[in-house]
Amino acid sequence: MSATRFATTDRYVATDDLSVAVNASVTLGRPLLIKGEPGTGKTQLAEEVARSLGLPLFEWHIKSTTKAQQGLYEYDAVSRLRDSQLGDARVQQIGNYIVKGRLWEAFSSEVQPVLLIDEIDKADIEFPNDLLRELDRMEFYVYETRELVKARHRPIIMITSNNEKELPDAFLRRCFFHYIRFPDVETMKRIVDVHYPRLKPELLKEALEAFYKLREVPGLKKKPSTSELLDWLKLLLAEDIPAEALRANDGKSAIPPLYGALLKNEQDVHLFEQLVFMNRRNAR
Amino acid sequence: MLIRFFLMLREAGVPVSLTEFLALLEALKARLASLSVHEFYFLARTVLVKDESHYDRYDRVFGAHFKGLEQAFEALSTAVLPEEWLRKQAELLLTPEERAKVEALGGFEALMDALKQRLAEQQGRHQGGNKWIGTAGRAPFGAYGYNPEGIRIGQHESRQRRAVKVWDRREFRNLDDSVEIGTRNIKLALRRLRRFAREGAAEELDLGGTIDATARNAGWLDLKLVPERHNAVKVLLFLDVGGSMDDHVRVCEELFTAARGEFKHLEYYYFHNFVYETVWKDNRRRHAERIATLELIRTYGPDYRLVFVGDATMGPYEIVQPGGSIEHWNDEPGAAWLGRLRRAYPKHAWLNPEPEDRWEYMPSIGVTRELLEGRMFPLTLGGIDRAMRALNAR
Numbered sequence: 074m075s076a077t078r079f080a081t082t083d084r085y086v087a088t089d090d091l092s093v094a095v096n097a098s099v100t101l102g103r104p105l106l107i108k109g110e111p112g113t114g115k116t117q118l119a120e121e122v123a124r125s126l127g128l129p130l131f132e133w134h135i136k137s138t139t140k141a142q143q144g145l146y147e148y149d150a151v152s153r154l155r156d157s158q159l160g161d162a163r164v165q166q167i168g169n170y171i172v173k174g175r176l177w178e179a180f181s182s183e184v185q186p187v188l189l190i191d192e193i194d195k196a197d198i199e200f201p202n203d204l205l206r207e208l209d210r211m212e213f214y215v216y217e218t219r220e221l222v223k224a225r226h227r228p229i230i231m232i233t234s235n236n237e238k239e240l241p242d243a244f245l246r247r248c249f250f251h252y253i254r255f256p257d258v259e260t261m262k263r264i265v266d267v268h269y270p271r272l273k274p275e276l277l278k279e280a281l282e283a284f285y286k287l288r289e290v291p292g293l294k295k296k297p298s299t300s301e302l303l304d305w306l307k308l309l310l311a312e313d314i315p316a317e318a319l320r321a322n323d324g325k326s327a328i329p330p331l332y333g334a335l336l337k338n339e340q341d342v343h344l345f346e347q348l349v350f351m352n353r354r355n356a357r
Numbered sequence: 358m359l360i361r362f363f364l365m366l367r368e369a370g371v372p373v374s375l376t377e378f379l380a381l382l383e384a385l386k387a388r389l390a391s392l393s394v395h396e397f398y399f400l401a402r403t404v405l406v407k408d409e410s411h412y413d414r415y416d417r418v419f420g421a422h423f424k425g426l427e428q429a430f431e432a433l434s435t436a437v438l439p440e441e442w443l444r445k446q447a448e449l450l451l452t453p454e455e456r457a458k459v460e461a462l463g464g465f466e467a468l469m470d471a472l473k474q475r476l477a478e479q480q481g482r483h484q485g486g487n488k489w490i491g492t493a494g495r496a497p498f499g500a501y502g503y504n505p506e507g508i509r510i511g512q513h514e515s516r517q518r519r520a521v522k523v524w525d526r527r528e529f530r531n532l533d534d535s536v537e538i539g540t541r542n543i544k545l546a547l548r549r550l551r552r553f554a555r556e557g558a559a560e561e562l563d564l565g566g567t568i569d570a571t572a573r574n575a576g577w578l579d580l581k582l583v584p585e586r587h588n589a590v591k592v593l594l595f596l597d598v599g600g601s602m603d604d605h606v607r608v609c610e611e612l613f614t615a616a617r618g619e620f621k622h623l624e625y626y627y628f629h630n631f632v633y634e635t636v637w638k639d640n641r642r643r644h645a646e647r648i649a650t651l652e653l654i655r656t657y658g659p660d661y662r663l664v665f666v667g668d669a670t671m672g673p674y675e676i677v678q679p680g681g682s683i684e685h686w687n688d689e690p691g692a693a694w695l696g697r698l699r700r701a702y703p704k705h706a707w708l709n710p711e712p713e714d715r716w717e718y719m720p721s722i723g724v725t726r727e728l729l730e731g732r733m734f735p736l737t738l739g740g741i742d743r744a745m746r747a748l749n750a751r
Contacts, residue, residue, distance in 0.1 A: 093399040097389050101380065108409060138560060138585070155578060198618075239618060245407035246376050252409035 085114065085121040086256075086264045094251035095122060104190075104208055104230035106245070109253030111235060112298030118253075119189035119231040128229070129182055133175035134191045141203030144176040144190075148217050167217050176207060177222055185226035194234040201244035209247055256299060258285065268303050269310065279319035280306060283329040287336075290345060297335040305334040362422045366405065369414045373405045380404050394423070547619040547745065561585050591622040593657055593702065597667030598627045598640055605710035608736055609666055612708070624657060630671045631691035632698065633682055650694055654701040662748045663702035666736065668711045669725040676724050695728050705729075706744040710736040 079095045081087045087095070095118070098105035107115045123130035133144055153170045156163055163169045173181075179188040193201060207213050211224035232248065234240065256264060258281060265277060284305070288296050297305075308331045309319075318330055329335070336342045363378050381404045389400055398419060406415045559582040566581035573579070594616060596609060616623055626636040626648065635647040675681045676691045699705055707725065709716070713735040716722045726733045732747055734740040 089395070090399040090402070093389070093396055094403040097384050097400055097403055100387050100389055101384055103380065105403075106407070151578075151580065158578065239614075242372070246374055248407065249380075249403045250407045251403055252412065 079122055079125055081263075082121055082125045084124075084267060085117060086260060086267055087118075087121075088254075088256075088260060091118075091251060091253065094249060098231075098249045099126075099229050101249075102227045102229075104232055104248045106193075106232045106234060106240075106248040106250045107253060108234050108236055108250070110255055110296070110298055112300035113253045113255060114299060115233040115253060116189065116191055119187055119191075119233075122229065122231065123187040126187070126229075128185055128187050130187045130189060131175050131179040131182070131228075132189045132191060135193055135196045135200070137195050137197075139196045139200070141196075141200055141207075142174075144174040144204070145207065145213050145222075146174050146177055146215060147172045171215065171217060176213075179228045180211065180222055180224040182225065182228070186228045188228040188230045190230065190232045192235060193232050194236060194240070198241075202241050205243060205247065261299070261302070264299060265303070265306060269306055272306065272310070273316060275316035276309065276314075276319070277306075279316045280309065280329075283319050284335070287329070287332075287345070290348060293336075293341050293344065294338050295336075295341060297337075301335050301337070305331060308334050362401075362418070363405075365418050365422055366415065369418045371406060371411045371414050371418070377405050377407075547615055547741065559584050588619075588621060590620060591657070591661045592616065592620045592624070593653070593661040593663045594623060594625040595632060595636065595663070595665045595667075596625060596627050597630065597665075597669075599629050601668055601670045602710075605668060605736070608710055612666065612736065612741075622661075624661070626653065628667075629684055630667070631669075631675055631682070632665075632694045633685075633687045633691055634689070634694065650698070654697065659702060661702055663698060663705035664744070664748070665705070665707040666710070667707070668709055669707070669722045669733070670711060670719055671721045673721045673724050676721060676728070692724075692728055695725075699729070704748050704750075705732060706747050707733040708736045708740065708744055709733055713740070 078092070079087065079099065080092050094105060097103075099122075107118060109115055119132075120130060122128075148167075149170045149172055153164055153167075176188070179186045208230065211227055212221060214221050261281060262277065265272060265281075280302075284297065284302050287293075312331065314330055332345070333342070336345060359378075359381070363373060366373050381401055384400055384404055389396075401419075402412070402415055406412060561583050563581040563583040566583070567579065570579035570581050571577065594613070596613065602609070613625070616625075626638055627640055627643065628636045632650060634650055636650060636653070637643040637647050639646060671683075672681075675683060676695075679688055679690050680686050681690060707729050709722070711719070711722065716726070716733075722733075732744075734744040734747070
């Protein structure tokens with residue numbers, strides 16, 4: 074088993090509970106299912122685990138039309154049929170028409186790989202069930218060539234979900250689970266520090282204050298998350314906005330500059346502007 | 358000890374299975390959490406709990422089971438005692454004079470006991486606020502008049518200290534939806550209401566079309582594709598909340614969870630006892646954010662299927678008389694509004710969580726059934742099945 078342990082890296086802040094979860098799944102070779110608000114770094118986690126353990130990363134992004142079989146392999150019968158009509162010699166070998174999926178690629182990796190199955194909840198309700206045996210035994214059977222594909226090294230599997238669909242029990246039982254909580258101010262400071270090490274402390278303080286205040290606005294459809302905060306800070310830096318500009322002079326009445334980076338939905342922007350307007354009127 | 362913990366989790370309704378318990382033992386054997394209590398807490402949570410809505414129950418069981426966990430972990434002789442740790446830190450932080458004062462109070466043991474007691478009291482008062490020491494500066498040490506920054510103990514150590522008692526903060530309380538995973542059966546019943554339609558990108562091979570086109574093409578392949586089939590049914594759900602519906606919360610939640618999973622186009626609104634000129638979407642803001650029923654009728658077309666969920670148990674005047682609503686003055690009787698909705702959505706049904714054999718004893722149910730011309734069904738699997746058939750009938 075891998076001797077190195079995952080912890081906070083220079084690019085990613087992992088809280089204690091997250092590192093425990095990752096290390097448990099790496100050591101015991103179970104898939105780790107990660108949930109959390111959008112923009113809390115679920116997908117990034119797999120990249121960081123691969124990077125910090127020095128392992129190759131295979132990404133399998135799931136869409137609503139993705140089938141479990143596509144992760145294993147696909148038999149391209151149509152091109153074989155076409156080739157047969159054209160009299161291509163390749164047509165004799167069925168193996169020429171087996172297209173490897175991401176899972177197969179990960180299974181045949183020379184060293185232990187990290188496999189990311191991104192947004193598994195996007196797929197059909199039966200999708201996770203179709204992967205049970207593959208994730209359990211790390212093997213599958215190719216019917217066309219009568220070949221059993223086995224993983225050379227048990228991959229570290231990370232699965233992310235946005236909770237759009239409930240996942241089946243049998244699948245959950247085989248996974249470890251971690252819910253990435255929205256970071257508190259302390260953790261957020263560390264996260265920002267990792268991304269923008271030379272940020273002025275006053276600016277950071279004001280920005281975080283404005284950010285958490287914005288998150289508390291009731292009725293927002295999409296609360297701004299970590300990734301939005303990072304984007305926003307980048308903009309603030311690029312525009313060279315001073316910390317004073319963020320400071321609310323009279324309570325909540327100031328609109329943070331460039332708030333378009335934080336609010337992604339016109340209803341939210343509208344709601345927010347209304348609130349600010351009301352506060353201003355009351356302040357007068 | 359762990360077996361009892363496991364059983365307690367099951368009792369509390371966290372669906373843990375033997376496989377997961379064995380995985381936890383395996384993890385402990387692999388020494389994944391030999392250092393501290395909070396690592397064990399995280400590890401066990403990762404391995405045993407598979408849904409963030411169960412985190413709160415897990416926290417509660419963990420708190421109850423590992424009360425006085427210092428001793429328990431001493432018995433396992435694996436853990437660094439959190440209090441041990443606290444003490445060391447405090448020794449580092451306190452000045453010699455302060456330490457002398459501490460000694461005067463009976464030493465650290467007494468202080469820790471007092472602290473524990475304070476914490477317990479604080480817990481009682483705040484009921485889930487910043488219960489334990491926290492960082493707010495109201496730490497019990499302040500009450501003793503020691504280092505006024507005694508919270509420094511809270512602040513400096515907060516990370517460790519918080520981690521130790523993280524299960525007592527119960528941060529995941531909001532997430533517990535209390536819906537048992539019995540929704541699969543309901544989903545299966547709801548499946549009757551599937552209207553498949555081919556929409557969107559053409560991605561599926563149309564076998565018949567391909568054969569036909571290929572034959573016309575003198576044997577040369579001519580592939581034809583069609584879009585995949587999706588459930589295109591649209592559902593408008595009206596849910597009765599509060600009052601007599603409180604007895605049926607669980608089954609309604611199950612139905613709601615199942616419906617949310619099954620129908621892509623599902624719109625839901627709440628009402629109390631009977632439908633009048635307004636409904637609402639968020640129960641916490643029911644008085645502030647109301648939506649006019651007429652607006653709904655204009656927004657959602659007649660291709661929506663309308664489903665009411667309610668026990669229809671109330672005074673009959675609430676249905677038939679203007680001003681009959683128990684909450685506000687309504688100019689028009691509820692019956693008029695129900696009629697309007699029925700005309701707007703010809704495909705409708707009412708699901709009633711009251712058992713069917715009790716319907717006849719409740720005059721208001723009789724009135725509602727009459728208004729619905731019999732399209733009321735009990736909220737059971739069989740009833741849902743019948744309701745879905747009624748909604749399907751053309």
